[in-house]
Amino acid sequence: MYAENLADFESKLQRLFEEWKTRPLSVPENQFPADLLKALHAIGAFDALFSAEENGLGLCQTPTGGLTLVTLLRRTGSLNLALGRCLEGHVNVVRLVELYGTTSQRHALKLRLKEGSLAGIWVTDGNPAVTIVREGPSYRLSGIKGFASGIKQVSLALITATSEHGDAVMALVPTTRSERQRPGPGTLTGMQASGTGGYDFTGLQLSPEDLLGSAGDYLRQPxxxxxxxxxxxxxxxxxxxxxxxxxxxxxxxxxxxxxxxxxxxxxxxxxxxxxxxxxxxxxxxxxxxxxxxxxxxxxxxxxxxxxxxxxxxxxxxxxxxxxxxxxxxxxxxxxxxxxxxxxxxxxxxxxxxxxxxxxxxxxxxxxxxx
The missing domain is CATH 1.20.140.10 (Butyryl-CoA Dehydrogenase, subunit A, domain 3)
Structure with a gap:
């Protein structure tokens, strides 16, 4: 049954690719390809990333699923590199939560993203850098992330923050407040449709359940x-x-x-x-x-x-x-x-x-x- 479901998804992906490959890349070129994002969601591309336990196809967990993920990322990059970049970041979030998250965190992520919401991984610091301090039972963030892809589309970001002990800590943070969005580094030569900008996390409060894994996990090899x-x-x-x-x-x-x-x-x-x-x-x-x-x-x-x-x-x-x-x-x-x-x-x-x-x-x- 798993192989049949995987084959069915690949067939849907191929049909979508054939339908979209003759369309313009993005008009104007700095416009985020929202229609293509919706089309990928409609064929189950985002659900497929999750494990079988979360009713997915294990694209982030199994070697067989990984080869299908190659096809998904490759086809998306061919249709629109900017969306491919954002999709790759979304996949990265799912993968890291799968590796370092608790069962409840993995399930919560699936629920958060079930409507086709886009997740992003924002780890490049702006000025000032993002820090995290403990305040009683909760945590408080301060600082800015720069080079954040999909700044207007991403509703949940996996970020890194430097703790009081100098460790890199991962956190999952909602990013839906437009007043926190900041200008990007300038107009990029390419990849304009990815909508790179900055996001100010100063003053945001987090619970322990928002932290992912242990300090240093983000840099853990391989x-x-x-x-x-x-x-x-x-x-x-x-x-x-x-x-x-x-x-x-x-x-x-x-x-x-x-x-x-x-x-x-x-x-x-x-x-x-x-x-x-x-x-x-x-x-x-x-x-x-x-x-x-x-x-x-x-x-x-x-x-x-x-x-x-x-x-x-x-x-x-x-x-x-x-x-x-x-x-x-x-x-x-x-x-x-x-x-x-x-x-x-x-x-x-x-x-x-x-x-x-x-x-x-x-x-x-x-x-x-x-």
Whole structure:
């Protein structure tokens, strides 16, 4: 029955993808894709993230569900990278609550999100940074989170706050008060539809039930690094869209049979397939129950960098193939390239590369599937 339910969901996802892939990305491009979010909710994409005990499909819990999650994130990224970013954050919240939350917290999260509400993970501090202090039986927050994706759509955020002892504490906090919203870092080159802003948590009171896990859990490995495979899956969707747009444009121009363009298309397909294989490898590692923590984090970090390199090389290929038209603001291919380049700017790439290399200098490559 589980396999049948999973297959049924994948069929619904494929039909949605076929229906939406010819639509404009977002008009105007800084408009949040609310209609696509509703369509994903309608096919059960958000319910599917939860465990079978919560009437879900275990997309955040089981290796089989994880491969379906690859498809969900990839398809969403292909349709709209900004929504893919927000969906990836939502998934991250569900995953962390699954790992570190109590049974009651997991159930409460499902109830909070049952109407298609969007959760976000906001961990980058603004000025001042977010702190948490105990006041009798409750806790009080102070400070601002910056670079908060989906600032107007997210109704529940998982945030980190620094305690009086200097520890990072996770908390689940409602974020529906518009007067607490703050401007973002400025107009981003890409990913404008994700609606990045800031949120002021100063003065908010929390109960002990709002705190998640123990101090330091957010940075606990392998999950802290392993979760980046989901961002790679979304980026892979952007790669898919760019390859499709390249093919369509060359066909429309009657240039697809040119030998130099064919060489570029071939190279683009190689990059796409390479990124796809790395994402699958990383997802299998992230859900592995037999691999060492260092193996998991190293595989996922290398996958993240491989996908980034494939995407950047593809952007160069597309620009060479299409020429100046690839730089006309408002064209679909130009917007996807800007969104993808912005999305790829994840923190500490050099550290991720050298740490993975340091591990595999002394260890053989692991089997992600036993």
């Amino acid at each position: 999950e802290f690094s392993a979760g980046s495979w989901r961002g790679s899956a979304v980026a892979l969707g952007g790669i898919d869209r760019l390859v499709d747009l390249l093919r369509q444009e060359l066909l429309a121009r009657g240039r697809a049979d040119n030998p130099h363009q064919l060489a570029r298309i071939g190279e683009a397909l190689i990059l796409q397939k390479t990124a796809s294989m790395w994402v699958k490898e990383a997802a299998q590692a992230a859900y592995s129950t037999h691999m060492k923590s260092e193996d998991v984090t190293s595989v996922v970090n290398l996958a993240r960098l491989a996908v980034e390199r494939a995407a950047l090389d593809l952007i160069t290929l597309v620009q060479r193939s299409l020429g100046v038209s690839a730089f006309i603001k408002g064209n679909a291919v130009e917007q996807v390239m800007r969104d993808l380049a912005t999305y790829l700017r994840q923190p500490a790439p050099d550290e991720a590369l050298t740490e993975a290399a340091s591990w595999f200098v002394h260890h053989d490559w692991p089997k992600t599937v036993p």
